[in-house]
């Protein structure tokens with residue numbers, strides 16, 4: 001009788017090993033530089049594209065590697081273990097941009113856009129949030145007026161990851177003010193080059209400083225009708241479905257940051273001597289390591305399970321929210337404990353744990369705050 005198997009396949013192990021080597025050799029120097037300079041280095045897009053990390057769930061005919069959601073989660077974990085800014089870039093491109101175009105796009109849209117995204121010639125961004133609408137995304141006020149063969153969009157999209165360098169936006173706007181909020185929103189594929197699309201202010205952030213977060217301004221942006229993604233006024237479903245998938249990516253990001261914090265704490269605890277012996281000999285430090293290691297493992301299992309369901313095209317909304325909630329809290333717990341294990345050296349810039357601590361914080365906020373994840377989970381459990 002076939003039992004439950006918690007081991008990774010040879011392919012999974014190979015993906016992990018190659019992603020780890022890639023991240024440590026190619027991304028590590030950029031991670032420190034981007035964090036210090038507080039700006040994205042476009043070489044990251046090129047590197048991720050050249051190594052095949054920008055189209056992991058897309059079929060070969062559209063330039064992807066078709067490796068599936070579990071391999072994507074493993075690769076994301078490894079990239080984020082080294083650089084969370086590169087990690088969010090990769091997660092957004094795979095989950096929030098390729099994902100909805102692949103699932104809801106017409107054959108023409110897929111043929112036109114996916115090859116450019118999967119080979120990283122183009123960078124993508126996902127534009128849902130607005131100044132007045134965050135958790136309550138359906139309350140957005142940007143508006144797309146129907147002019148027959150094209151729409152004219154006006155409004156501001158806020159906090160857009162990768163927005164500064166993106167060539168393409170999967171973007172949501174209200175198109176019917178009389179309908180119930182969630183029934184009057186349309187998804188568009190908006191090219192940066194379309195007239196009336198502008199980049200606004202760039203945010204100064206606590207962490208994830210190597211990822212640019214900007215406003216995207218729609219100033220009479222002209223979007224051809226053929227760039228409607230899915231059906232007119234049915235875009236909110238696409239937004240929510242995309243977030244279910246994207247949350248698996250953020251869960252993997254959080255597992256990666258948590259593992260980095262654990263690895264750093266172990267290394268430091270074995271090297272640092274106080275009272276004549278390594279601090280790893282002290283039981284209170286050992287407890288911290290044990291708690292961190294256990295939570296990382298639990299977060300990883302929840303993440304792989306959600307990824308597994310996604311790969312099998314089974315419902316995974318609740319599981320993705322559970323993974324995202326638990327993994328993001330784990331990343332923050334581990335980063336906090338890792339700083340503690342480093343003592344004063346954890347609070348200054350000399351060791352990477354200070355960056356992990358700042359980077360971990362966002363995982364509890366974007367793609368749905370922890371409060372919103374608890375709402376999604378409790379609704380599914382109580383229904």
Ligand SMILES: Cc1cc2nc3c(=O)[nH]c(=O)nc-3n(C[C@H](O)[C@H](O)[C@H](O)COP(=O)(O)OP(=O)(O)OC[C@H]3O[C@@H](n4cnc5c(N)ncnc54)[C@H](O)[C@@H]3O)c2cc1C
Nearest residue numbers: 126127128129134135159160161213365366367368369371
């Ligand atoms: C660095 C960064 C990158 C981002 N990238 C993107 C991106 O690429 N694309 C994009 O569209 N958006 C992006 N966002 C936006 C992000 O998704 C939102 O910030 C997030 O969804 C929360 O919205 P808000 O900031 O408006 O907070 P609010 O929704 O105003 O929430 C404020 C507080 O109230 C709580 N709250 C709200 N409603 C409820 C409720 N019903 N029950 C209990 N508590 C509640 C929240 O949990 C939170 O604690 C990004 C944000 C940041 C900071």
